[in-house]
Amino acid sequence: MRVAIVIVALVLGSVAFHLLSPWWQTPLASNWEAIDSALNITLLICAVAFIALNLFLALALIRFRHRPGHRARYDPENPSLEKNLTFWTALGIAGMLAPGLVAWGKYVDVPKDAAVVEAIGQQWQWTFRFPGPDRVLGTAGVEYMTPDNPFGVNPLDPFGRDDILVESNELHLPKGQPVKMILRSKDVLHDFYVPEFRAKMDLVPGIVTYFWMTPTQDGTYDILCAELCGTGHHQMRGSVVVEPREQFEGWLAGQMTFSDLLAGASPEAVTKLFAQANTCTRPATWGMR
CATH class of the missing domain: 2.60.40.420 (Cupredoxins -  blue copper proteins)
Incomplete structure (x- = not known):
């Protein structure tokens, strides 16, 4: 239980630190809004994954903690869980890669009048x-x-x-x-x-x-x-x-x-x-x- 409380506090503290932190990106002074967008999308996806996984871990520690009379069930394979994890992981990676690839395509395409x-x-x-x-x-x-x-x-x-x-x-x-x-x-x-x-x-x-x-x-x-x-x-x-x-x-x-x-x-x-x-x-x- 104590570990779960520490994990929840860590999540809340991390979110608060991010929202209240004075250290952030410098004002943009070029045409590369696409790079900022790619960074922000990556940050958002990582934040969602960080919050969801840590809160799930805290929930699992509370719900499945040791209690007299309860016995753990051995479940070595769970195809449904594996499919879901594979799908959401692939979706998250694609979401982080796609904006960066779009920005990179523009980054190496130099205008003729440059x-x-x-x-x-x-x-x-x-x-x-x-x-x-x-x-x-x-x-x-x-x-x-x-x-x-x-x-x-x-x-x-x-x-x-x-x-x-x-x-x-x-x-x-x-x-x-x-x-x-x-x-x-x-x-x-x-x-x-x-x-x-x-x-x-x-x-x-x-x-x-x-x-x-x-x-x-x-x-x-x-x-x-x-x-x-x-x-x-x-x-x-x-x-x-x-x-x-x-x-x-x-x-x-x-x-x-x-x-x-x-x-x-x-x-x-x-x-x-x-x-x-x-x-x-x-x-x-x-x-x-």
């Missing part, structure tokens, strides 16, 4: 790259990375000359514009995550990953690394500023291009960079065509 932004992660900071007026990101690769070319842009690729390089942890995006985030890592596994956007994806060394979203609310939001990436993981933070397009264009115009980077390097460094690029045998694949 702008392209590249986010590069390294221990323990973020940098970013935008295509220039040609609207095409130049190819890049770790084999081209030097102290004078930290983004690893291929100097032999003419599409990369006008690429816009952002060496700070602050990213600006225009409000209302779909954006495809191209993600790559210089070293270890990272994860680009802005809680208000509900969108995230791992940065995997050696390959390119991506996701897309549309910022819908002006403001400044934290960029977090959601993958344990070393002792400085907690310091790997940045910010994304969502603003009207006019302000975004003004900010973008003030950033450095890859041509500016080459112009600021010493002639010896540029010569070495091109010589290194000419000796590369593996084709650069970090880019958009």
Whole structure:
């Protein structure tokens, strides 16, 4: 009986904690209402299962407790109970999977008019790259990375000359514009995550990953690394500023291009960079065509 009372108290306390808790989702600032809906449906199904199973357990402890003169019945098989459990379990799992699959189908279907932004992660900071007026990101690769070319842009690729390089942890995006985030890592596994956007994806060394979203609310939001990436993981933070397009264009115009980077390097460094690029045998694949 005491155990049953503790179980009921646990259920009531859990529900009260959830309803009264100040820790909840951050306000949505992107187009991903579908992800919130999938999470809420999963939470609701899990809550119903949690409450029903624990209350059933408490009821069973009370109803079938040991009492003098009562004897337990041995019932090793119950087809009806097994069918019911299988049906309701399958229904619950389908209810949790279906909204997530619908959201995922939209998540990987990038709009054709989406702008392209590249986010590069390294221990323990973020940098970013935008295509220039040609609207095409130049190819890049770790084999081209030097102290004078930290983004690893291929100097032999003419599409990369006008690429816009952002060496700070602050990213600006225009409000209302779909954006495809191209993600790559210089070293270890990272994860680009802005809680208000509900969108995230791992940065995997050696390959390119991506996701897309549309910022819908002006403001400044934290960029977090959601993958344990070393002792400085907690310091790997940045910010994304969502603003009207006019302000975004003004900010973008003030950033450095890859041509500016080459112009600021010493002639010896540029010569070495091109010589290194000419000796590369593996084709650069970090880019958009």
